[in-house]
Amino acid sequence: MTEKLVVIGGDAAGMSAASQARRRRGPEELEIVAFERGNYTSYSACGIPYLLGGTVDDLADLVVRTPDEFRERQSIDVRIRHEVTEIDLDARKVVVRNLEDGSGSVEGFDILHIATGARPIRPPWPGIESEGVFGVQVLGDVEAIQEYMHRHQPRRAVIVGGGYIGLEMAEAMAARDLSVTLVENAPEPMRTVDPDMGAAIRQAMEEIGCEVRTGVTAQGFESTEGRVRAVATDHGDVEADIVVLGLGVEPNAQLAAAAGLEIGTSGAIAVDRRMLTSAEGVYSAGDCAEKFHRVSRRGVAIALGTHANKEGRVAGVNMGGGYETFPGVVGTAAVKVCDVEVARTGLNEAEAAAAGFEYFTTIAESTTRAGYLPGAKQVKIKLVVEVGTGRLLGAQIVGEENAAKRIDAFAAMLWHEMTVDDIMHVDLAYAPPLAPAWDPVLIVARKAWERLERSRGDA
Amino acid sequence: MTEKLVVIGGDAAGMSAASQARRRRGPEELEIVAFERGNYTSYSACGIPYLLGGTVDDLADLVVRTPDEFRERQSIDVRIRHEVTEIDLDARKVVVRNLEDGSGSVEGFDILHIATGARPIRPPWPGIESEGVFGVQVLGDVEAIQEYMHRHQPRRAVIVGGGYIGLEMAEAMAARDLSVTLVENAPEPMRTVDPDMGAAIRQAMEEIGCEVRTGVTAQGFESTEGRVRAVATDHGDVEADIVVLGLGVEPNAQLAAAAGLEIGTSGAIAVDRRMLTSAEGVYSAGDCAEKFHRVSRRGVAIALGTHANKEGRVAGVNMGGGYETFPGVVGTAAVKVCDVEVARTGLNEAEAAAAGFEYFTTIAESTTRAGYLPGAKQVKIKLVVEVGTGRLLGAQIVGEENAAKRIDAFAAMLWHEMTVDDIMHVDLAYAPPLAPAWDPVLIVARKAWERLERSRGDA
Numbered sequence: 079m080t081e082k083l084v085v086i087g088g089d090a091a092g093m094s095a096a097s098q099a100r101r102r103r104g105p106e107e108l109e110i111v112a113f114e115r116g117n118y119t120s121y122s123a124c125g126i127p128y129l130l131g132g133t134v135d136d137l138a139d140l141v142v143r144t145p146d147e148f149r150e151r152q153s154i155d156v157r158i159r160h161e162v163t164e165i166d167l168d169a170r171k172v173v174v175r176n177l178e179d180g181s182g183s184v185e186g187f188d189i190l191h192i193a194t195g196a197r198p199i200r201p202p203w204p205g206i207e208s209e210g211v212f213g214v215q216v217l218g219d220v221e222a223i224q225e226y227m228h229r230h231q232p233r234r235a236v237i238v239g240g241g242y243i244g245l246e247m248a249e250a251m252a253a254r255d256l257s258v259t260l261v262e263n264a265p266e267p268m269r270t271v272d273p274d275m276g277a278a279i280r281q282a283m284e285e286i287g288c289e290v291r292t293g294v295t296a297q298g299f300e301s302t303e304g305r306v307r308a309v310a311t312d313h314g315d316v317e318a319d320i321v322v323l324g325l326g327v328e329p330n331a332q333l334a335a336a337a338g339l340e341i342g343t344s345g346a347i348a349v350d351r352r353m354l355t356s357a358e359g360v361y362s363a364g365d366c367a368e369k370f371h372r373v374s375r376r377g378v379a380i381a382l383g384t385h386a387n388k389e390g391r392v393a394g395v396n397m398g399g400g401y402e403t404f405p406g407v408v409g410t411a412a413v414k415v416c417d418v419e420v421a422r423t424g425l426n427e428a429e430a431a432a433a434g435f436e437y438f439t440t441i442a443e444s445t446t447r448a449g450y451l452p453g454a455k456q457v458k459i460k461l462v463v464e465v466g467t468g469r470l471l472g473a474q475i476v477g478e479e480n481a482a483k484r485i486d487a488f489a490a491m492l493w494h495e496m497t498v499d500d501i502m503h504v505d506l507a508y509a510p511p512l513a514p515a516w517d518p519v520l521i522v523a524r525k526a527w528e529r530l531e532r533s534r535g536d537a
Numbered sequence: 538m539t540e541k542l543v544v545i546g547g548d549a550a551g552m553s554a555a556s557q558a559r560r561r562r563g564p565e566e567l568e569i570v571a572f573e574r575g576n577y578t579s580y581s582a583c584g585i586p587y588l589l590g591g592t593v594d595d596l597a598d599l600v601v602r603t604p605d606e607f608r609e610r611q612s613i614d615v616r617i618r619h620e621v622t623e624i625d626l627d628a629r630k631v632v633v634r635n636l637e638d639g640s641g642s643v644e645g646f647d648i649l650h651i652a653t654g655a656r657p658i659r660p661p662w663p664g665i666e667s668e669g670v671f672g673v674q675v676l677g678d679v680e681a682i683q684e685y686m687h688r689h690q691p692r693r694a695v696i697v698g699g700g701y702i703g704l705e706m707a708e709a710m711a712a713r714d715l716s717v718t719l720v721e722n723a724p725e726p727m728r729t730v731d732p733d734m735g736a737a738i739r740q741a742m743e744e745i746g747c748e749v750r751t752g753v754t755a756q757g758f759e760s761t762e763g764r765v766r767a768v769a770t771d772h773g774d775v776e777a778d779i780v781v782l783g784l785g786v787e788p789n790a791q792l793a794a795a796a797g798l799e800i801g802t803s804g805a806i807a808v809d810r811r812m813l814t815s816a817e818g819v820y821s822a823g824d825c826a827e828k829f830h831r832v833s834r835r836g837v838a839i840a841l842g843t844h845a846n847k848e849g850r851v852a853g854v855n856m857g858g859g860y861e862t863f864p865g866v867v868g869t870a871a872v873k874v875c876d877v878e879v880a881r882t883g884l885n886e887a888e889a890a891a892a893g894f895e896y897f898t899t900i901a902e903s904t905t906r907a908g909y910l911p912g913a914k915q916v917k918i919k920l921v922v923e924v925g926t927g928r929l930l931g932a933q934i935v936g937e938e939n940a941a942k943r944i945d946a947f948a949a950m951l952w953h954e955m956t957v958d959d960i961m962h963v964d965l966a967y968a969p970p971l972a973p974a975w976d977p978v979l980i981v982a983r984k985a986w987e988r989l990e991r992s993r994g995d996a
Contacts, residue, residue, distance in 0.1 A: 122909065388962060410966050411966065421966050450581065483943065490963055505844075506945045517843070
């Protein structure tokens with residue numbers, strides 16, 4: 079008997095799951111229907127700033143696979159511009175609205191996969207609905223922004239919020255020759271790293287001519303004839319012809335919550351190791367699904383394409399009749415703004431404290447190549463280390479020349495709860511153009527170990 | 538009572554140990570005398586090719602700390618141009634020759650640290666003593682090569698052996714506008730990676746105008762009036778005005794062996810976890826000391842500055858009265874030739890077979906950035922994976938744009954014997970300018986896992 083899989087959401091988490099399920103079960107065994115609210119499937123949302131900044135020419139470059147390709151190559155019935163408005167778990171069906179003609183329909187399912195993603199946070203500030211205030215999350219946002227820029231030729235862009243997207247969008251707008259102001263209420267941009275590491279990002283932004291106003295809280299938007307003309311803040315108005323919200327995103331979990339599915343403390347849909355929700359045969363993956371953080375041992379909501387791909391694949395294997403588990407995340411993230419790269423993994427100071435760890439921190443500065451080679455760049459690494467045990471809890475890196483990808487070694491080290499005693503001895507690659515004989519990763523671990531040893535000596 | 542530490546060898550492994558010991562025990566407690574055969578202490582031997590190629594201007598840039606600095610800042614009595622010719626373990630003394638005046642002396646010790654390093658392999662081929670045939674290992678070799686080049690203005694350089702040093706020296710000679718031929722008897726340069734990965738290095742060498750002759754065995758040297766004029770091979774003579782040997786190095790363990798110290802199967806000095814040799818109070822570290830390979834579980838001889846630094850530090854902590862162990866190596870190494878980077882960790886195919894593993898290999902090609910971004914470079918990764926368990930045994934990477942340092946994540950993964958099932962889920966950093974959403978490291982692990990799963994299905 080043919081079963082039917084309904085997928086809600088046509089991006090990474092949805093379509094990688096659909097593809098995996100199809101690899102394991104052919105069309106005669108499993109019918110697959112995927113509903114996507116927008117116009118595109120399987121695209122790189124993370125590529126949006128590069129498209130807007132002009133680094134990527136064509137929107138189509140960001141699309142990995144089109145609806146037609148899914149239909150023809152994999153017999154997956156993708157319906158774009160179709161929004162699922164309700165899930166009925168008892169009746170095993172979803173209610174669907176065709177956004178083209180407004181018509182409604184009902185689709186039954188045996189297996190359901192919820193991959194509704196995340197949406198940019200839009201606080202209920204006065205004027206937030208003004209024309210010219212954009213969030214950035216789906217490919218449709220690009221078209222809206224491009225159309226607005228073409229029509230109104232804005233000269234002053236204000237980015238509200240200095241997270242990953244905010245920084246990338248600030249760089250993109252500067253690349254389009256707009257005068258850019260970044261408004262952030264924290265002491266430094268990018269709060270996912272500690273303020274002492276965030277200062278380098280401010281500097282990088284300022285070097286490309288971006289004005290960075292930290293400690294400034296946006297409160298609303300002023301508009302003229304419905305079109306934004308300024309961001310209102312606790313330090314006065316900041317004039318703006320276009321505004322991009324970079325306040326982070328939140329999981330799109332309402333549909334699931336309304337259906338009675340369990341929602342985690344993070345606000346994302348609760349799932350088990352196999353990406354199964356609280357209801358039988360109902361899976362979820364990607365930005366809308368909660369992740370287990372291996373260091374804090376808590377459920378977290380993290381919107382990242384790399385997780386969406388991995389989780390989607392795991393869900394797909396299970397929906398296809400296989401067995402596969404997702405082991406969780408360690409909170410790795412990175413961003414590159416001009417030449418400056420920033421990366422983090424594990425817990426930062428605030429997160430370590432919130433998770434109940436007692437910790438100390440160590441910072442070391444070094445270079446990306448042997449110091450005697452021309453072109454060696456600075457790299458600064460901060461570790462958050464558990465008191466007593468020396469266990470690595472988190473790492474943050476700021477620097478140039480692929481400094482950020484050095485975080486991967488720490489991510490692998492966190493996987494097995496390594497201590498700084500071990501880390502400083504790990505056999506990392508050395509060649510003068512690639513690293514100093516003591517790699518920066520080892521230097522900071524050694525420095526943390528020395529501090530640990532002194533504290534042990536004192537005890 | 539004051540004890541006396543004698544250090545043989547004034548480079549990384551010797552002087553980092555001396556410095557550590559000094560940090561823990563002041564001059565009133567521990568007298569430290571270090572003998573160095575050459576003119577320099579604590580220098581980067583790995584920087585030699587960059588000095589010869591002109592990337593580094595000044596020999597002094599490679600010297601981290603001079604004998605005077607050791608004497609003044611750390612009360613370490615460094616005697617350069619002094620060679621230790623004999624160790625008498627019973628009498629607890631060493632016999633020393635002053636290379637300046639030929640005079641001899643005897644120095645007693647309570648603690649001895651042997652850091653005699655390695656020497657370039659010089660096979661007993663006819664003509665090897667010809668003028669113009671150089672090995673590259675110590676800073677003195679630079680001066681000899683520079684002096685020879687200045688005097689004879691060679692136009693044709695032949696590099697015999699395509700290992701790390703051979704490749705770096707070939708690039709250096711090409712940078713000096715010499716016509717360069719690399720002669721290697723293996724099928725591809727750099728035998729520490731498998732031939733299917735080494736092909737990319739050949740291509741990189743050829744792109745800088747270097748002639749690469751593989752499958753050609755050097756047999757001797759032709760000379761005129763004592764000066765080299767050709768390398769004799771099984772495929773005829775290769776004309777040469779200067780020859781650099783890149784045949785690898787071997788541990789300088791004769792002095793230790795003559796004193797009756799245990800030598801490991803690798804030919805290097807046997808040491809325990811604390812870098813203690815078979816004799817009480819006698820330590821060894823660096824290129825002359827055997828390393829425990831954590832994957833093969835065998836003793837290996839690997840000459841690398843990064844190990845020398847780490848081991849020297851461990852020996853120094855122990856000689857200074859502390860307790861510290863060195864956990865061994867996983868065989869990580871890297872080289873950059875022009876824009877092409879090569880790295881390896883763990884075991885290659887030949888090494889895995891020799892260690893008795895049953896394995897399969899998986900190769901995947903990907904890009905260093907999101908494929909849609911301009912400037913994304915190719916990266917190729919090969920894994921050696923244990924049959925049945927899926928345990929990672931080794932990884933090799935060839936590519937550009939910091940491809941090589943991606944090996945560090947694998948090195949950390951090898952530390953804890955991770956399987957490809959785990960590796961493909963590790964939370965590595967993602968941002969479009971830094972990596973695709975599926976990092977190349979994860980892609981190759983996933984591909985290996987798929988193969989493993991198929992083989993399990995078949996079983």
